[in-house]
Amino acid sequence: MPGNKAKGSKAERELCEIFIENSYRAVRVAGSGVMENADCDIIAGKKGKKYCIEAKSSKKPVKYITKKQIEEFIIFSEIFKLTPVIALRFNREGWLFVKPQQLRDSGKNLAITLEEAKKKGKKFSQFFG
Numbered sequence: 001m002p003g004n005k006a007k008g009s010k011a012e013r014e015l016c017e018i019f020i021e022n023s024y025r026a027v028r029v030a031g032s033g034v035m036e037n038a039d040c041d042i043i044a045g046k047k048g049k050k051y052c053i054e055a056k057s058s059k060k061p062v063k064y065i066t067k068k069q070i071e072e073f074i075i076f077s078e079i080f081k082l083t084p085v086i087a088l089r090f091n092r093e094g095w096l097f098v099k100p101q102q103l104r105d106s107g108k109n110l111a112i113t114l115e116e117a118k119k120k121g122k123k124f125s126q127f128f129g
Contacts, residue, residue, distance in 0.1 A: 011057045012041050015087055015095065018124055019044040039069075039076035040084075049128070052082040057089040063117075064109040070100050088121060090114045096121030097128075 012028050019026035019042070026044035040052040054073050056063050065086075077084035086103065088096045096117045103110035112120075121127075 007057065008041075008055070011089060012055050015053065015055050016042055016044075018095070019128075022124065022128065024049075024128075039072040040082075042087075043080075043082065045082075050080075050082045051085050051128075052077045052080065053085050053087050055087045055089075059091050061090065061114040062111055063088060063090075063113075064106065064111050065103065066109055067105075070103065070110055074100055085127070086112075088112065088117050090117065093118075095124060097124065098122075 009028075016026045016028055024044045024046045026042055028042055029038050029040055031038040041055045042053040044051050044053060052073070054065075054069075056065065074084055076082075084100050086098050086100055088098065090096075093114065098112065098117060098121045100110075102116075102120045103112050104116065105111075
């Protein structure tokens with residue numbers, strides 16, 4: 001699905017811009033989502049704060065992520081001593097940020113609904129402020 005990949009890239013670029021506007025250094029990880037060993041979408045940091053970000057956007061009111069993807073994401077973050085963060089964007093809701101452990105186990109996937117994200121998640125300034 002080329003449309004989905006383009007949409008994901010656009011969301012990642014937008015998120016990078018938000019970090020940069022907030023005085024972070026941020027880079028998109030080349031090949032994230034398609035290449036082996038590219039286990040996060042964005043690496044962002046400023047003095048004393050370092051994050052790896054998995055960006056997910058959804059038109060539906062629930063987002064599913066495979067357990068394998070989250071496991072690899074967490075291993076990647078530990079190797080590089082980065083704090084893992086899931087960035088979620090539901091249609092017309094703006095970005096919300098959660099920790100991987102805030103995702104709910106739904107069998108073979110981890111999931112989060114828009115309602116759960118609104119309750120548990122934080123806006124950029126609250127999470128990274």
